[in-house]
Amino acid sequence: MLTYLLAVLAACANATSSVLQRKAGRRVPQGENLSLRLIGSLLHQPVWFGGIFAVTVGFLLQAAALGNGQLSVVEPILVLELPFTLLLATRAFHMRLHLREWGAAIAMSAGLAGLLYSLSPAGGKPEDVRWYGWVIGIGVNLAFVAGMTAWGRRGPAGRGPRSGQGSAHQAAVLAVGAGAAFGLTAALIKGMTNVFPQGMATLMTSWELYAMIAAGVGAMFLVQSAMNAGRLVAAQPGLTLTDPIVSILWGVFVFREQVRTGWYLGLMAAGGVVIVGAVIVLARSPLLSAESGQQEQPQEDPAGSAAHGRNGLCHATACRSPASPGRPRDASGAASSTRPAGRPGRAWP
Numbered sequence: 001m002l003t004y005l006l007a008v009l010a011a012c013a014n015a016t017s018s019v020l021q022r023k024a025g026r027r028v029p030q031g032e033n034l035s036l037r038l039i040g041s042l043l044h045q046p047v048w049f050g051g052i053f054a055v056t057v058g059f060l061l062q063a064a065a066l067g068n069g070q071l072s073v074v075e076p077i078l079v080l081e082l083p084f085t086l087l088l089a090t091r092a093f094h095m096r097l098h099l100r101e102w103g104a105a106i107a108m109s110a111g112l113a114g115l116l117y118s119l120s121p122a123g124g125k126p127e128d129v130r131w132y133g134w135v136i137g138i139g140v141n142l143a144f145v146a147g148m149t150a151w152g153r154r155g156p157a158g159r160g161p162r163s164g165q166g167s168a169h170q171a172a173v174l175a176v177g178a179g180a181a182f183g184l185t186a187a188l189i190k191g192m193t194n195v196f197p198q199g200m201a202t203l204m205t206s207w208e209l210y211a212m213i214a215a216g217v218g219a220m221f222l223v224q225s226a227m228n229a230g231r232l233v234a235a236q237p238g239l240t241l242t243d244p245i246v247s248i249l250w251g252v253f254v255f256r257e258q259v260r261t262g263w264y265l266g267l268m269a270a271g272g273v274v275i276v277g278a279v280i281v282l283a284r285s286p287l288l289s290a291e292s293g294q295q296e297q298p299q300e301d302p303a304g305s306a307a308h309g310r311n312g313l314c315h316a317t318a319c320r321s322p323a324s325p326g327r328p329r330d331a332s333g334a335a336s337s338t339r340p341a342g343r344p345g346r347a348w349p
Helices: 002-025 036-042 046-068 071-092 099-119 131-153 168-192 200-204 207-229 232-253 264-283 286-294 302-307
Strands: none
Touching: 002 046, 002 071, 002 207, 002 232, 036 207, 046 071, 046 168, 046 207, 071 099, 071 168, 071 232, 071 264, 099 264, 131 168, 131 207, 131 232, 168 207, 168 232, 207 232, 232 264
């Protein structure tokens, strides 16, 4: 029971991080995507530090859950991050949940319960994994992440400051890559569980620790880029689903966690389909898509706005009124007393 509780709390922390990082990312130019300039800009956003603190708490809770349970149990529970994200979005974007969101959240919970029941993983010892198992698993995982990153760099927000706006497609691709990187991070955390009891000295000299740090940093960088490239509605589904899928593959094929077979496979598939459907419904919720309308816009000069108000004919110093095209007017619309040079005493026609 402790494993389930810790995993649910980790999902809550991750949801908090997603909302806070998106609020910070939409204030940063999208031309800085997939570059170190993005991190430099985010360092000037106080809300970003709140997101980093939340994801750190989520990481610690996830590590504690993995220390007590199987990878194939802990990671699927993290899909609850999406409904938790919606709940937080209602506060951040001043909306409220409707029947479709509540129904999808309930369906997701039921699908998750069916999936965990059908999996019922047991066994799986990280210390029994051979070195070549780690090499093959990490290599395949990194290749997938690299492929998603390369695909994301082809999007408009990955081409430098001249590229302009990002795209939902790019946000989704980068989020899938980030989710896969988080799945690798979870596998490395699980691999460290056999190192913890051996003391701090052994932990600090273990390769799993530094590989986990590198994978986690890379995953965080991809998350920042995904949140900056597009809306939360585009990034969240890939981030939510890819992490548990990759983790289950690690648990079954690398750590040799035993799962049920036979007719349980049908229940497993049904639970997975329900979860995917619920994620699609929740991800397309107006609560996530509407936040794009709250993008922060640069402040305009009120005088300049007024000056451009008449069919585009007005300027900062003078304006020609449509009613009197020959008489120049100032920015307030009042007639100007300016007279042509060298012709004193004669009214301007």
